[in-house]
Amino acid sequence: MTKEEKDKEPLRIGVYVCHCGGNISDVVDVERVAEVISHDEGVVVSRDYIFMCSDPGQNLIAEDIKEHGLNRVIVASCSPDLHEATFQNVLDKNGLNKYLYMHINIREQDSWVHSHEHEKATEKAIRLIRGAIAGVRHEKPLEPIMKDATKRALVVGGGISGLTAALDLADRGIAVDLVEKQPFLGGRITQLTKLFPTDVSAKEVIQEMVNRVVNNSRITIRLNTEVVEGSGAIGSFKVKLRTIPRGVQGIDNPDEVIDSCPVEVPNEHDYGLTTRKAIFIKCPDAYPNELAIDWENCTRCGKCVEAAKGGKITLDDTPSEEEIVVGSIIMATGFKPYEPAEGEFGYGE
Numbered sequence: 203m204t205k206e207e208k209d210k211e212p213l214r215i216g217v218y219v220c221h222c223g224g225n226i227s228d229v230v231d232v233e234r235v236a237e238v239i240s241h242d243e244g245v246v247v248s249r250d251y252i253f254m255c256s257d258p259g260q261n262l263i264a265e266d267i268k269e270h271g272l273n274r275v276i277v278a279s280c281s282p283d284l285h286e287a288t289f290q291n292v293l294d295k296n297g298l299n300k301y302l303y304m305h306i307n308i309r310e311q312d313s314w315v316h317s318h319e320h321e322k323a324t325e326k327a328i329r330l331i332r333g334a335i336a337g338v339r340h341e342k343p344l345e346p347i348m349k350d351a352t353k354r355a356l357v358v359g360g361g362i363s364g365l366t367a368a369l370d371l372a373d374r375g376i377a378v379d380l381v382e383k384q385p386f387l388g389g390r391i392t393q394l395t396k397l398f399p400t401d402v403s404a405k406e407v408i409q410e411m412v413n414r415v416v417n418n419s420r421i422t423i424r425l426n427t428e429v430v431e432g433s434g435a436i437g438s439f440k441v442k443l444r445t446i447p448r449g450v451q452g453i454d455n456p457d458e459v460i461d462s463c464p465v466e467v468p469n470e471h472d473y474g475l476t477t478r479k480a481i482f483i484k485c486p487d488a489y490p491n492e493l494a495i496d497w498e499n500c501t502r503c504g505k506c507v508e509a510a511k512g513g514k515i516t517l518d519d520t521p522s523e524e525e526i527v528v529g530s531i532i533m534a535t536g537f538k539p540y541e542p543a544e545g546e547f548g549y550g551e
């Protein structure tokens with residue numbers, strides 16, 4: 203049969219609704235779901251079964267592919283993360299392209315989250331499967347492709363997630379550009395003291411990681427930097443980075459310089475409980491242990507320049523841009539704490 207003929211073949215969809223022991227069927231009326239779906243256009247087999255992922259469950263699909271000439275398969279069960287590949291393998295082993303498959307999650311996204319709403323959960327399962335039936339109509343057989351990837355990665359965010367990712371990639375021999383928009387590494391962990399559940403000191407954890415990152419020749423740390431443009435695809439992304447100058451280099455008297463600055467703003471490091479100056483250091487053990495200028499609040503009055511001894515403070519440097527090519531990008535940009543509205547969760551009361 204030619205590809206064109208295959209594309210025009212009438213749809214022969216097999217739908218399998220899993221009980222997952224009772225994880226699904228204690229809430230969703232799986233027999234009813236399978237029965238209702240069996241009347242949908244293109245569906246030639248619609249079954250429910252206690253454990254679709256078991257060998258007998260997989261055999262049901264294998265036999266139906268042979269006996270009923272299925273050309274699309276839908277399994278409504280647990281998360282695709284767990285078993286999508288399991289069922290795709292069944293298609294693969296039985297002569298059906300594995301991309302003619304769709305996995306629907308009626309456990310995490312249905313029975314578990316609507317455990318007290320049996321009727322509505324059953325209706326939701328039917329609607330989710332109908333969505334999949336509409337989807338598989340448009341599926342085409344695909345072939346996996348191999349593509350060369352640039353052996354360089356971009357990690358956006360220099361908190362503990364970004365540091366971990368950068369070290370992991372570097373240990374695999376991949377060059378890493380670690381981009382952090384603030385002038386200091388570490389992210390939110392630097393705001394904590396002892397960490398749950400191990401009771402280890404946050405300061406020690408982060409210092410140990412920062413030391414490894416700083417001393418790893420495969421990792422380029424880019425502080426005060428953000429991604430401003432990006433294009434390309436997996437294997438080769440072109441990314442434009444914009445770095446704003448730190449403004450400060452090698453000052454011998456940081457405390458006096460900080461004292462000289464007349465601008466005082468809420469200190470985000472302690473959620474605004476104290477204030478800091480427009481020339482500042484994030485915390486005593488920050489990396490790098492060097493002052494930085496908060497350009498949003500700096501008035502460029504020049505007082506810090508007058509007070510500085512040793513290195514230099516420059517207030518008129520302009521941002522620089524650089525384009526790099528990387529094979530992959532990891533976003534590790536962290537979180538902002540949610541500020542509830544007055545009264546929400548009792549906030550402010």
Ligand SMILES: Cc1cc2nc3c(=O)[nH]c(=O)nc-3n(C[C@H](O)[C@H](O)[C@H](O)COP(=O)(O)OP(=O)(O)OC[C@H]3O[C@@H](n4cnc5c(N)ncnc54)[C@H](O)[C@@H]3O)c2cc1C
Pocket residue numbers: 358359360361362363364381382383384387388389390391394396397398399427428429534535536537539
């Ligand atoms: C009050 C509190 C207590 C906690 N206690 C614990 C605990 O005891 N144990 C525990 O394990 N966890 C705890 N956590 C959670 C822990 O702090 C976080 O899981 C962890 O810090 C997240 O790290 P991260 O790197 O993903 O994000 P972050 O620490 O938020 O780091 C993200 C980094 O990305 C940077 N960034 C953001 N956007 C961009 C951008 N566009 N370009 C470049 N850089 C960017 C940010 O400046 C930041 O440095 C606690 C959290 C809170 C709020």
Ligand code: SF4
Pocket residue numbers: 462463464465480481495499500501502503504505506507517
């Ligand atoms: S130039 Fe900016 S950082 Fe320096 S003292 Fe004035 S306000 Fe502060």
